Amino acid sequence: MPHDSHGPAGRTRPEPLAPPGGPAHEQRIAQALRRLRVRDMETLDTLGRTRSFARTAEAASITQPALSKWLRELEESLGLPLFERTSRRVAPSAYGDALLECIGRVLTDMRGVAPAFDALRTGTGRPVTIGLLPNMAPQLIPGALAWLRDAGRPVQLNVREDTLDRMLAQAQRHELDLLVCRLDASALSAGLDVAPLYRDDMIVVCGPRHPLLRRARIGWRDAAAFPWIAPPLGSPARTALDAEFAKAGLPPPSVLMESVSWQTNRVVAEQSPCLFVQSARAFELAVRAGERIGRLPLKLSTMPETVGALYAAPASVSVTAAIDALKAVTRTRPGADD
Secondary structure: OOOOOOOOOOOOOOOOOOOOOOHHHHHHHHHHHHOOOHHHHHHHHHHHHHOOHHHHHHHHOOOHHHHHHHHHHHHHHHOOOOEEEOOOOEEEOHHHHHHHHHHHHHHHHHHOHHHHHHHHHHOOOOOEEEEEOOOOHHHHHHHHHHHHHHOOOOOOEEEEEOOHHHHHHHHHOOOOOEEEEEOOHHHHOOOOEEEEEEEOOEEEEEOOOOHHHHOOOOOHHHHOOOOEEEOOOOOHHHHHHHHHHHHOOOOOOOEEEEOOOHHHHHHHHHHOOOEEEEEHHHHHHHHHOOOOOEEEEEEOOOOOOEEEEEEOOOOOHHHHHHHHHHHHHHHHOOOOOO
16 A cells, blocks of 8 residues: 555666566566555555545545655556546556556455355355356256255355356456356457357247247248347347348347346247247246247357356366356256267
8 A cells, every 4th residue: 555655666766767568677567566565456446446536545545645656656666657647537548457457357356365265164165256148047057056066066156147248357357257158259259268068049939829830931021020029239149130130131120128038028928929039948948847938940040059158267176166067067958068
């Protein structure tokens, strides 16, 4: 944490700025970063989030002049500007953004230490925070927990459900230990290790009395005649749905509502002749549970079929156990790849 008298990044005046990218400058950066303490990183993180010297100084229990002096000395030690200041605002520079991204991962990992210790004391192993796309959890989590119990590998699974774009960023910041999602280009290029799990089509689903269920042959032109419960605009599934209509020479479908909730969509489809897309596995799970739902012979051909788990290497013992559980569960599911 910064002090009034001097900054933690260096006690003496820094050497003149070295040429960026040169060996001397790289060594200078490494030396400055080694002197950063956890409280220093927390102060930088607060400044990056609040963009306010006043709020950051208050959180760090120092004066604004002391904070400004400490930050200036840190920047001089690094030989790089971390924040851009004007009379009205403060904002991270490109160098500041890069440092804040790394600091965020470090602080996230540090916040996980105490829960990990508690879990080890109680014999449940380190908790694993797992992110899943909507409607995946019922297909995977009950079986995974049962497998972990039966295998004698107790792991607490903390489940989070959200959209891929949000959770992918969380996984990159180490806020999620595992992310189960379709392996599209964004997932495969996220800089995380990948464990493929199973293949799963995105299919078109309707209520049990939908008129199209009585037809022998159905195409996208037939589906265009009915209202749709669509995935959110801009989501991969919505883009793939619009692409199917475009390939058929049709405009995007008429949207009754946007939703990714299986239960909501199913109930609405029972009372309205609408259509929506859902994973084939979720549909099979619903049918086995006795839910009244229909399936049309249409699927989103541009959606990636492979679902996998993304994680940061090296995987901890608990993360490895969770991946093993997911693999075991998906192997025993109908249609799973061996």
